[in-house]
Amino acid sequence: MRNETENVRVRGSGTQSVYAALRREILSMALEPGSPLDEVRLSERFKMSRTPIREALLRLAGEGLVTTLPNRNTIVATIDFASLPTYFEALTLMYRVTTRGAAARRDAKIMQRVRARQREFADAVTAHDAFGMIEANREFHVAIAELAGNPYYTTFFARLLDEGRRILRLYYSTFDDRLPRQYVDEHEEMIAAIEAGDIDRADRLAIDHAAQIVRQIQEYIARDLERPLTIEIP
Template sequence: MADELEPKRARGTGWKSVYDTLRSEILALTLAPGQLLDETTLAERFDMSRSPVREALIRLAGEELVVTLSNRSTIVAPIEVASFPKYVEALDIAQRMNTRLAAALRTEADLKVIAKRQKEFEAAVRSENHLAMSEANKRFHMAIAEAGKNPYLASFYERLLGQGQRMLHLHFEYLERTHEGYLLTDEHNLMLEAIRDRNVERADALAHAHTRQFQENFINFMRENYMTDVSLNPLSAAE
């Protein structure tokens, strides 16, 4: 009878707790890029069989947060500096297009959601929790994308934002340590104003500047911490 009163994990949902925990640890860099993720060790850690662990790793692989090697080992996805120029080029295009569309098509309800997400980001900044900041930043930009009313562009943008969260974590760390630049809040507010004013061209320019700031600070972080010379083809100013 006592056993019947104990809460039971819903069948097929065990992977979710593993996924949520590992995703947070990967994005916060608690699990370092390249770190081995052994199924047996993880199963022991989470006190469950290997099947839900494997399911969690499959889902993380779908988000490109983990990589399965040729020997079938799984590691935390490396942060590929060499591919950063292509990544930031795609991010710039997606960010500009979604922000332009939001400025052209937003409703009053959309503005309220964007403003709410910006307040949440500001609260995350005050908490000094980098993972909370990157998650809140993503929600802010996705609120803009949803205001643009193009689910294909929004989906592409969401994937890029997710892939960039670990780099954004380093970006925040660099800014807080050096006090060079600022933590995006001013640019977020300016973007919101441009969207509110339906100023498409200003929204575009601000979105582009936003990407450039992220790029420049990430490059500076990598030069300071890992290499003496980094040439990553910085984005040109918006026309």
């Protein structure tokens, strides 16, 4: 009577789908940092046993997206504001290295993909879609990293950018219109420098771009700290 493909999923896809779904929800801040991830509840939600759930959580823990508290539970990894300065330092370095590398290599084929991401970013800006901007910006820079052709850089940089997605989501509501348009222009300049093979100019643009983003986030945080504290009594 019932569609026989209803409850049957492809063998091996269980862990993968749970991993992808949780990862998306964590990075989009749909799952708040610190919120508990119960294996039993997740197994009910995804309609599978605890084993694939556990394996997905293990992968997420390996990427630092969740924290496993032994014999207790797993929680969404918290954002450590104290380590933001070191994060910015690493982010700036990778911005520079990947942009320089891309200028040194400049592959026309991958350059098309970079342009496509840039268009998506510009579209998100005109649509005032803050979330879309964050995602497209991430993809834009990962595409540049792939153009640089060093997989060690790409994976490390992608992880840093993902961490940044969560931080930016925290402050998406305070996005104003000025900065995003400036980012579009800066991206265009980066593309031009890469296509011209001008490594030094690419490096300078990366430094400025990174500094701009760091300033923006720091300003958001400072603005946030000025707000009167809301004391919650549980």
